[in-house]
Amino acid sequence: MPLFADALLASYxxxxxxxAAASSDIRSAALRLAAIWRAGGxxxxxxxxxxxxxxxxxxxELPGTFGLDDNRIAIVLAGGTAEPFRINAFAEDDAAAGEQAMSAFGDLARDAVIAVSASGSTPFTVAAATGARxxxxxxxGIAHRPDSPLLSGADAPILLESGEEALRGSTRLAAGTAQKAALGMLSSLMGFELGHVHxxxxxxxxxxxxxxxxxARGIVAMIAGISAAEAEAALREAGGQVKPxxxxxxxGVSMSEAVGWLAAADGRIDHALHLLRTV
Structure with missing residues (x-):
C-alpha cells in the first residue's frame, strides 16, 4: 500500500x-469566456x-459563486442529465447523440462550449464539440493527449499532460484532478475578469x-470597513446584493446611485470605489 499511495501522490x-504548464492557454480562454458572457452568450x-x-x-457552482444567470448555463452529458451520477459508459460512444444534443441549442454564434475528454477522442464529446463549432x-477543448481530435478541432485547445495514471485506465484520478483544477481556474478567472472577485x-x-x-455580510463588512450590523443594514437596502x-x-450613496456607479464601472467594484473616491 505505501508504494501505491506514493504513486498516487506523484500522479496528483x-x-x-x-x-501550471497550460496556464497561459487557460488565461486566454477565460478572457474570451468573459467577453462572451458580457455580450449575452x-x-x-x-x-x-x-x-x-x-x-x-x-x-x-457558477450561479452561487459568481451570481451568474443559471438560465445561460447548460450541461450536456453523454446519456443525458437525469441521473448524472450514474455514468453511462455506452453513451460515450454515441457520436450521433453528441451532434443531436448540440443541435437542440440552435444557433450558437454568441455562445461558448467547454468540452472535456481525457483521451480527447470520446465520440460523444468530439461530435458535440464539432457540431457546436x-x-x-x-x-x-480540454484533453490530455496532444493532437487528439478534440484539441485539433477546438478554437482554444487546453492540453493537460498529466501522465500515466497510477491506476491505469482510471481517468478520475490524475486526469480528473487536472480537469477539476483547470476548469476551476478557467471559470474563476472568467469571474475575476467580469468583476465578480475582489x-x-x-x-x-x-x-x-x-x-x-x-x-455576504462578512464580505461587505471587510471591504467597507464597517461592523457586521452596519453591513447587514447595507445588504437589506441593497436587496441582498453584495456590490451595491x-x-x-x-x-453613503443610495441603492439607485450604487447601481449607477457600478454600471459606470462595468460592474467592477474596485473601479466603482475608485470613481466614488474621485467625486
Whole structure:
C-alpha cells in the first residue's frame, strides 16, 4: 500500500503541474469566456463519464459563486442529465447523440462550449464539440493527449499532460484532478475578469441560504470597513446584493446611485470605489 499511495501522490503532483504548464492557454480562454458572457452568450459544458461529471460540477457552482444567470448555463452529458451520477459508459460512444444534443441549442454564434475528454477522442464529446463549432460556438477543448481530435478541432485547445495514471485506465484520478483544477481556474478567472472577485472575495455571490448570507455580510463588512450590523443594514437596502451594499456602506450613496456607479464601472467594484473616491 505505501508504494501505491506514493504513486498516487506523484500522479496528483503531475496533474497540477500540467495545469501550471497550460496556464497561459487557460488565461486566454477565460478572457474570451468573459467577453462572451458580457455580450449575452451562454456557457455550455460538454462531457462524458468522469470528465462529464467534472464539467458538470464546475458549471453547477457558477450561479452561487459568481451570481451568474443559471438560465445561460447548460450541461450536456453523454446519456443525458437525469441521473448524472450514474455514468453511462455506452453513451460515450454515441457520436450521433453528441451532434443531436448540440443541435437542440440552435444557433450558437454568441455562445461558448467547454468540452472535456481525457483521451480527447470520446465520440460523444468530439461530435458535440464539432457540431457546436459548425453552429458558430467558440469551443474550448480540454484533453490530455496532444493532437487528439478534440484539441485539433477546438478554437482554444487546453492540453493537460498529466501522465500515466497510477491506476491505469482510471481517468478520475490524475486526469480528473487536472480537469477539476483547470476548469476551476478557467471559470474563476472568467469571474475575476467580469468583476465578480475582489481581494479574493466573491463579491457577486447569491446569498440564498444562511451560510451565504453570513458570508455576504462578512464580505461587505471587510471591504467597507464597517461592523457586521452596519453591513447587514447595507445588504437589506441593497436587496441582498453584495456590490451595491459595499458602495452604500462605503460611499453613503443610495441603492439607485450604487447601481449607477457600478454600471459606470462595468460592474467592477474596485473601479466603482475608485470613481466614488474621485467625486
Amino acid at each position: 503532483r503531475r496533474a497540477i503541474e500540467s495545469v 451562454r456557457l455550455i459544458y460538454v462531457g462524458a463519464g468522469s470528465s462529464g461529471l467534472a464539467a458538470a460540477e464546475d458549471a453547477a 459548425h453552429r458558430g460556438a467558440f469551443v474550448i 481581494q479574493g472575495l466573491m463579491v457577486n455571490l447569491k446569498a440564498d441560504n444562511a451560510k451565504l448570507r453570513d458570508r 451594499a459595499i458602495l452604500i456602506a462605503r460611499g
